[in-house]
Amino acid sequence: MRPFDYIRADSAEAATRQVADGGIFIAGGTNLLDLMKLEVMAPEALIDINRLELNQIEETEDGGLRIGALVTNSDLANDTRVRRDWPVLSRALLAGASAQLRNKATTGGNLLQRTRCLYFYDRAMACNKREPGSGCAAREGFNRILAVLGTSEHCIATHPSDMAVAMRALGAKVETLKEDGETRQLTLDELYLLPGDRPDRETVLEVGELITGVVLPARVDGRQTYRKVRDRASYAFALVSVAGIVAMEDGRIARADLAFGGLAPKPWRDAQVEALLVGETPSEALFNKAADQLLAQARGFGDNDFKLLLARRTLVSVLTELTETRT
C-alpha cells in the first residue's frame, strides 16, 4: 500500500472537488482497501464520504424508491419495501458476499466494485485493465470465471456485482453529481462501458463525479427472482446469474425483464431476448430460443466454455419457474 492522504468530505460538492484534485472516493472500502494493499490501485488520497447524508431510502412521487449511495447492502436487502415490491433486488443482495461484507458495503460502492479477474489482482501478470497496453494474461490463462459476452481482445473480465444485475432488470437509474455541480441520471446500461480497447475505463463517470443514489421505478406486476449459480453455497461470485421479472396474462408472457450476471463486463440485458418472449406461450422450446438469442454472440475462451451451456440451462430453469402455473 502506498502512502496516501486521508480527507473526510463535509459535503458532496466538496467531495467531488477533492476527488478531482487526485483522490478517490471511499465508502465501505470492502474492495478498494484490498486493491490498495496489493497496490493494484494506488490513489494519492482517499476522500471519505461516509459522513455525507446519503444513507436514506425514500419513496419517490411516482411510487418508486430513491436509495442513497451510502445505504449499506444489508440495510437495502432488509428494507421492508424492497422485500415486498422489489424482491429481486433483496435476493440479489443477499446472494452477494457475506453478512460481514454486506454490513459494510454500500450501494454506490457495489456498483463500482472492480472485477475479480485473478490476473487483474496479480501485478506480475499482464492486464490491460490495470496497466493499459500491457496485454491480457487471462485470455490464454486460467479463465474459468471470466466473460463470454461483451468481451474484447483486450479484456475478458466480468463485472462481479449481484445487486447491479437486479437493478438492471428493474430499470434502475443512477443519480450523480459532477464537480461543476451538474447532476444527471444514467441507466445501468449507460453507466457501464464495454472494454473495447480501453478496459481501464469501466464507466462513463467523469473525474470527480459522485454517485449520490439509485432510483428504482415503481413496482411492476409479475413474479421476481434472482438465481445465482456458483461454485459453493455462499461467499462465491456468480458463474452465471439471472435476475428475472416476468408477468403473465391469459397464459401468455406479458413482461419479461431479464438481466444476467457472470457473463459479461457489465450487467447484461438483451432487449431482443425479451421481445422474443413477450406475447408468447411459455414452452421449453421458446425458452431455448431465448437462450439462442442471448448467446448468439457469446464465445468462450476454453475454461469458461461451460458458461454457454450453464447460462442456457439457468435461463430455461428461471423462465420455467417464473411462468409456471402455481396450484
Added chain:
Amino acid sequence: MTEQFKMDAPATERRLDDMAQGLVGAPLDRPEGALKVTGTATYANEWQIEGMVHGVMVRAPGNSGRVVLSNREAVAKMPGVLSVIQDDRLLRNPAQGTANKAPVQGAQHATYLGQLIAIVVAESFEQARHAAQALKVTLENGEMVPVDPATAAVEPQEDQTLDQGNLDGAMSEAKHSVDVVYTTPSHSSSPMEPHASIASWEGEDLTLRASYQMLKYNRNELADSLRIHPDRVRIISPYVGGGFGSKLGLAPEAVAAAIAAKELGRPVSVALHRQQVYEATMRRSETRQRLRLAADSDGRLSGFGHDARVSNLPGETFAEPVLQASHFLYAGANRKMSLELARLHRLCAGSVRAPGEAVGVTVVENAMDELAHEVGIDPVELRLRNIPEKDPESVKDYSSRRFREALQSGAEIFGWAKRPGVKERRDGEWLIGYGMASAARINALMESQARVTLLPDGTARVETDMTDIGTGTYAILGQIAGDMLGLPRDKVDVILGDTNLPPAAGSGGSWGASSSGTSVYIACEAIRRQLADRLDVNEHDLMLKDARATYANQTKALTDVLQGDEIAKLGHVLPGETSDAVRQATFGAYFAEVAVHAASGETRVRRMHGSFAAGRILNAKTARSQCLGGMTFGIGMALTEELTFDPRDGHVVNHNLAEYHIPVNADVPQLTVELLEERDDWASPLQAKGIGELGICGAAAAITNAIYNATGVRVRNYPATLDKVIVGL
C-alpha cells in the same frame, strides 16, 4: 529421572479403563478454547517485543533464471526501510515434515513463480510492505521449464512398486472388472493463521516465536539453515492457528526473520501474506490414479491394481504416498501397484491433510462404487465381502480393525437401506442421491518425551514441546495425567510448544495424541510407583482420585503423601517391535446424501455421517471435532477445492480464500459422527490410535458416489464442480 518405554509387545493391561478419576474419554472442553475465541491467546505474529521491526518477503515473478534486484539501492532508501536482504540461506521451499535438516536453500535463482527470494525490513509493517512491492525483481537467462504434470519427465518410485501374482491375468479372467482413471487436483492447506515468525537474538542465541507443528525437528531445520548449533535455537509455539501439514517443516519466513534479525540486531517479525501462503508453502500434489479391480460374480476381488502419478519440484524427495492404504484395505490375491513422480516447476509438494489416503482412499472408494454397480450389489455389501482376513500382502494380522462394524453401524444410523436407485429420487428441481465410502489411515507411534511433576500442593504440571494445532493436545494430556495421578482436570497444568521442554513427536500424521500421550502416561506411572513406595503398597493397589490416595482401607490426601516434596519424572516412549509385527491402521465408513440441481448441476450435501474406529478415544469431543473437520474438508475436496495453475508458467492463480474454495458454513450440513469402542493393545499403552486425519480419508468419495446415484454422472476429475456435472445431465 527418565522412564524409558519401548513399544515391543502388546500392552494388554488397559489401565486407563480402571482409573477412578474417569477423565480419559470424557468430552471435556479444550482448556485453551476460551482464550482462542476471545482473542487472548497470543499467536506468533501477535507478540509485541521491544524494538521489533517488520519484514515482508518478495516473490520471484517467474519460474526460472537468475534473480536480479534492479532498484535495490533505491528501495533501501525508501522511508523507514532498514535493509533489503537477498541471502543464500533463504529457503527455496519449506522443509518436508520430519526432515530435521535444512531444505534446498538459495535466493539467487528462481525455481517456481512465487518463490520467496528476498526480504525487505522496515520500521513499520506498512513501510516494509510498500518497499517490498516497489522492489523490481527480474529474472535473467531463464529457460523453458516444465509446469504440467501430464508432460513433465517422470521418475518411477521403485520402492513403491508391487507386483504380486498376476493382475493382468486376473483382469482378463474376471467376471466383473473396473479399469478407470481418476484425477485429483492440488490442494492448499489454507490454515486460518498464516505462517509467521518473530526472531530475536541475544548474542548468538536465537529465539523464534512461530507457528509450527513439530518443534524438535523445526529447531534442527532452523539451526541447519543458519549453520549454527541447535543448542543456540529456541522455538516457542504455544498456539497454532491451524497447520494441516503446512507447518510440519520449517517455512521460508522463519529463516528470513532470523537472518534479518541478526543483521539488524533487532527483533524482526515476518508474516506471510495470504497469497504467499498459497504460493510458497506446501501444496498437496495433484494425482492421476488408475484403478484396476477384478472380481468374481459375487464381487469378491481377485485383483487389485493402483498406479499413480504425482509431482514435485526438482530436488524434493517427497512423493504423495497415494498407495498407502491400498496395500491393506481390501482383498485380492493378484496385486500390482506403482507410483511415479513428475518433476516440474510448481511450488513444493508436501504433506497436506492426510497425505496419501485423503486422495488415495477416495479414488479407491470411487472405483469400488463403480465395481458395485458392475456387479449389481449394494456398495456396502461389496466392501464387507472384501475385508481381508489378514494383510493381503504381508499376511500380518491387523492390530485392531472394527471396519466391518463401522460399515454396518454407519449404514444403520444413516438409513442406507432406504437408498434410491440411480436417478430415481427427486425433490422439486433437485436430484437426490446417496453415496458411501470406506475410511482408512495408517497408524504410527513416534518417539516422544514429556516431563510430569507432581507438586507439593497436590497439583501437577505436564511439560513437553508438543504442539496443539487446534486438535486438543492441551485437553487430552491433562486428562491422561489427571486420570493417572487422580487429579481433577483443573489441577493439571499443561505447558506446550517450547523447545526448552522435553522433545515430543509433534503434531502430524495423526500420531501426536498417542505418542505424546504415552510419554505422559509413562511419566505418571513412574510417579505412581514412587507414591506407592512412600505408602509402602503395591502401585496397582493404589487408587488415586480427587487428589487423595486410597489403599489398604485407608485414604490420605496427596499433599500428606508428598509432605512438601515434588515428584518429577520424564516419560520417554520409543516405537518398538509392535510397529512391524502387525498391520496398524484406523478404519471407518462415510455416508452422504446429496442434492444436485437438475438445471445448474450445483451439488449440496444434505447430510453426512461417519462411523470411525481408532482405538481408545481420549476425548470424545475433540475426537469428534477432528472427524467433523475431516468430513468438512472431504466436502471441499469433493465439490470445490482446487489449487489452479496457470498453464504457461505454473503459478497459482487462485491464491486467496475468496477464490480457493474451502467449504463455507452454508456448504456444510448436519454432520454426525459415531466413534466405535475399540482398544488397540499393539498401538500404545493407551490403546489409542490416531484419529486426526481419519475423517478425510475417503470422505470425498461418499459425496461423488452420491452424485452418481442422484444423476448417473460419474465425475472422474475432482472436484465435481457444476461444469463437469451438467455435461452429463
